[in-house]
Amino acid sequence: MNLPSHGSNPQHLFKAMGRSLPMHFIDFSANINPIGPPSTLKEKWNDFYREIMVYPDPLAVSLKDRIAVQEQISVDSILIGNGGAELITLVARFLSGKKVVIIEPAFSEYETACRANQCEIQYHQLKGPNFALNMDDLRSSISSADALFLCNPNNPTGIQYPKSTIISILEECEKQNCYVILDEAFYDFLVDYDSFIPYINSFSKLIIIRSLTKMFAIPGLRLGYMAAAATIITELSALQPHWSINTIALLAGELCIQDNEFIKVTQSYIRKERERLLSFFKQYHFVVTSTKVNFYLLRDPNLKEQIDFFDFLLQKGIIPRHTFNFPGLDGNWLRFAIKSKEENRMLMEVLKEWRYLH
Known part of the structure; x- marks a missing residue:
């Protein structure tokens, strides 16, 4: 099967599965805030319209100033990007031809971007269902690598790695002259998250990527930012196309x-819905990852492969994210976003029906 490599755009998934897109469906494949964008965006939308005849600030000074104050770092340590995907692409170009280790499972864009830039890729595979990250197991991979990609909280598992483990990785990579690309696209869904951005002042090889599209439900605008030492930001900025971020995205x-x-x-909403869903999954004997954010991996332990389960859900208008292109998962899990209360209820009803039949 040649299934789409990303979530969302379900018409492509149904076509690949040889099915017609139903009239009514719920797309659980994209990890976007179910509450939708902040109301302030709607209130200011007419003001934004007046700005579309103005070229965007290529340096994104105003937005960088706000982020610098919020994160207490220099504006020279910030790069604004056209979503996390562009920032990952810039890093891959920066690492062109280098040896890269990707801690898997992980967002597939790391591998795609690195392969496009002739990087030598090595996987460090974490094992389910706990997907524990152990520094001792990782040390030998770091010793021969130029860069390490780590997603925390992890996409697709939703697991948050301990701060002590991340610090150990940063220390080892600094010793080995190895870059750490720490993708924090979903950090703001975590309660009381202890930011790693201050550590760019202590670890010269640390590059942090953050997305604004997930929490604020603006994937159509494309916006994210990167934090790193000023010297790294200067090199990455030189690789970025001019006018990369549009005016409305900057204002938003x-x-x-x-x-x-x-x-x-x-x-608060995500925590409550997550607890409700996890309780249901336990009651009906589904295996689920120990997620701390707005999505999770799920599987039916009675099946070795999940394709029949996946197909059943599609027939019922429930669209999860397949995992065939996540190394180590190989389609044996399904990823779901946490949606509205009613949509989550409908998912549970369909899962009850599946469990009754199986």
């Missing part, structure tokens, strides 16, 4: 990063 970003109340409301 300025509003979003100030909306702390929206973030708190989202975190």
Whole structure:
């Protein structure tokens, strides 16, 4: 099967599966905030319209200033990007031809971007269902690598790695002159998250990538940022196309990063729905990862392969994210986003039906 390599755009998935897209469906494959964008964006939308005849600031000064104050770092240590995907692409170009280790399972874009830039790729595979990250197991891989990709909290498992483990990795990579690309695309779904951005001042090889599209539900605008030592940011900036980020995305970003109340409301909602779902999965004997964010991996332990389960859900209009292109998962898990209460209820009803039949 030649299934789409990303979530969302379900029409492509149904075509690949040889099925017609149903009239009514729920897309659980994209990890976007189910609450939707902050209301301030709608309130300011007419103001944004007046700005579309103005070229965007190529240096994104205003947005960088706000992020610098919020994260307490220099503006010279920040690069604004057209979503996390562009930032990953820039890093891959920066690492062109280098030896790269990817801690798997992980966002497939790391491998795609690195292969496009002739990197030599090595996997460090974590084993389910716990997907524990052990520094001792990783040390030998780091010793011969130029860069390490690590997603925390992890996509697709939703697992948050201990801070002590991340620090150990940063220390070892610094000794071995190895870059660490720490993807924090979903960090703001974590309650009381202890940011690693201050550590760019202690670890010269640390590059942190963050997305603004997931928490603020603006994937159509494309916006993210990177934090690293100023020397790294200078080199990466030189690889970025001019006018990479549009004016409306920059204005939206300025509003979003100030909306702390929206973030708190989202975190509270996700926590409550996550607890409700996990309780259900336990009751009906599904295996689920120990997620701390707005998505999770799920599997039916009665099946070695999940393709029949996947196909059944599609027939019922429930669209999860397949995992065939996640090394080590190989389609044996399905990833679901946490959606609205009603949509989550409908998922549980379909899972009850599956369990009744199996």
